[in-house]
Amino acid sequence: MSETITLKPVLSISDISADDWRHLLNPAKPSEATNPFIQYEFLKALEDSGSVSAENGWQSCHLAFYKAGELIAIIPNYIKGHSYGEYVFDWTWAEAYERNGQKYYPKALSAVPMTPVTGPRVITHLKPEQQVPLIEAAIQWTQQNHLSSWHINFTCDSDDSVFTDERLLQRSDIQFHWHNNRYESFEEFLTCLKAKKRKNILRERRAFGTGSDNYSDWDFVWLDGHTASSDDWQLFYRMYRNTFDKKGGWAQLSQGFFECCANALPDQTLLLLARLKGEPVAGAFFMKSDxxxxxxxWGCFEEVEFLHFETCYYRGIEYAIEHGLSVFEPGAQGEHKLARGFTPAWTRSFHYIEQPQFRAAIAKAISQEAEWLELRYEQYLQHSPYKAQ
Structure with missing residues (x-):
């Protein structure tokens, strides 16, 4: 570790002042500085609501770096007792450890809990070449604490050169994002699609009053942290929980998280409620940057054909157009998004594996996976929903 830089793990974000954290965000890069998921308030809402805690396998352990007593960088970080809520899947790695009588957990994860969104993972004003000692210190910390590995998920372009270290394995994946080509309306967006895709979207939206017949029993209400009430957030939590319960999943976010987040970031927190004859049936939780x-x-009380697409995709595209947002990221995975105007986008993660034999095996698996993903990416491009330019 550099003699001039000191790493101090922090077990609660409250042990860092909000002003110090905000000072490290770069105002010259709005896409990063206003990313809601690296805001102090968002990460604190996760902790304050109990959504991340040692008890549920998310022990906060943020990596704070100091120089001459001044905070110069932070890497949001957690000690994980499982691999839920990460969206960079390493279950097979954990199984390989177990088969060989080794422990994969606990491991270190530098990412935003339950959030597969690209963003800065090193929050600092330091130039990339000045951040090399931070990575060295983090690797040494991983070794000293006998952790099996350190994972950095969903890095942004500005971070990639920082993590280009021979000890870190790079892994890629594919998401689907929508890009705003300065559309003035949803209708203008549709004109850019191939005829079959356009007709399919119009058909899916017809039941919700967006086709030629403007009458519908459905209405969709956008709320934010200022306009949504406590009852609205409790309602959405029930929808969210109901959807996970039906699928046998684990709803990791607590009941208090959504309202806590809305109170902390009212301008960036959005709730869309879908109502049938005035009665809420489904809802979707969004966040935004500049x-x-x-x-x-997403959550619902009853399954309605195409309602998920309308609530989570089409209304989001309309919102992005209306508010001049350049990109809409609807979440991880989902090839079905391709037919609805979304296009493939690469995401990246980096992984430090302590034990050499496992590192070699995982490196080989990542290499084989990358070849398959390259083929899939090319196939997605060939099936673009947009007309040829």
Missing amino acids: TALYGRY
């Missing part, structure tokens, strides 16, 4: 809309969580 440049992007992020679709995060």
Whole structure:
């Protein structure tokens, strides 16, 4: 570790002042500085609501770096006792450890909990070449604490050169994002699509009053942290929880998280309620930056054909157009998004594996996976929903 830089793990974000954290965000890069998921308030809402805690396998352990007593960088970080809520899947790695009588957990994860959104993972004003000692210190910390590995998920372009270290394995994946080509309306967006895709979208939206017949029993209400009430957030939590319960999943976010987040970031927190004859049936939780809309969580009380697409995709596209947002990221995975105007986008993660034999095996698996992903990416491009330019 550099003699001039000291790493101090922090077990609660409250042990860092909000002003010090905000000071490290770069105002010259709005797409990063206003990314809601690296805001102090968002990460604190996760902790304060109990959504991340040692008890549920998310022990906060943020990596704070100091020089001459001054905070110069932070890497949001957690000690994980499982691999839920990460969206960079390493279950097979954990199984390989177990088969060989080794422990994969606990591991270190530098990412935003339950949020597969690209963003800065090193929050600092330091130039990339000045951040090399931070990575060295983090690797040494991983070794000293006998952790199996350190994972950095969904890095942004500005971070990639920082993590280009021979000890870190790079892994890629594919998401689907919508890009705003300065559309003035949803209708103008549709004109850019191939005829079959355009007709399919119009058909899916017809039941919700967006086709030639403007009458519908459905209405959709956008709320934000200022206009949504406590009852609205409790309602959405029930929708969210109901959807996970039906699928046998784990709803990791607590009941208090959504309202806590709305209170902390009222301008960036959005709730869309879908109502049938005035009665809420479904809802979707979004967040936004100055440049992007992020679709995060969905819930419903009853299954209605195409309602998920209308609530989570089409209404989000309309919102992005209306508010001049350049990109809409609706979440991880989902090839079905391709037919609805979304296009493939690469995401990246980096992984430090302590034990050499496992590192070699994982490196080989990542290499084989990358070849398959390259083929899939080319196939997605060949099936673009947009007309040829």
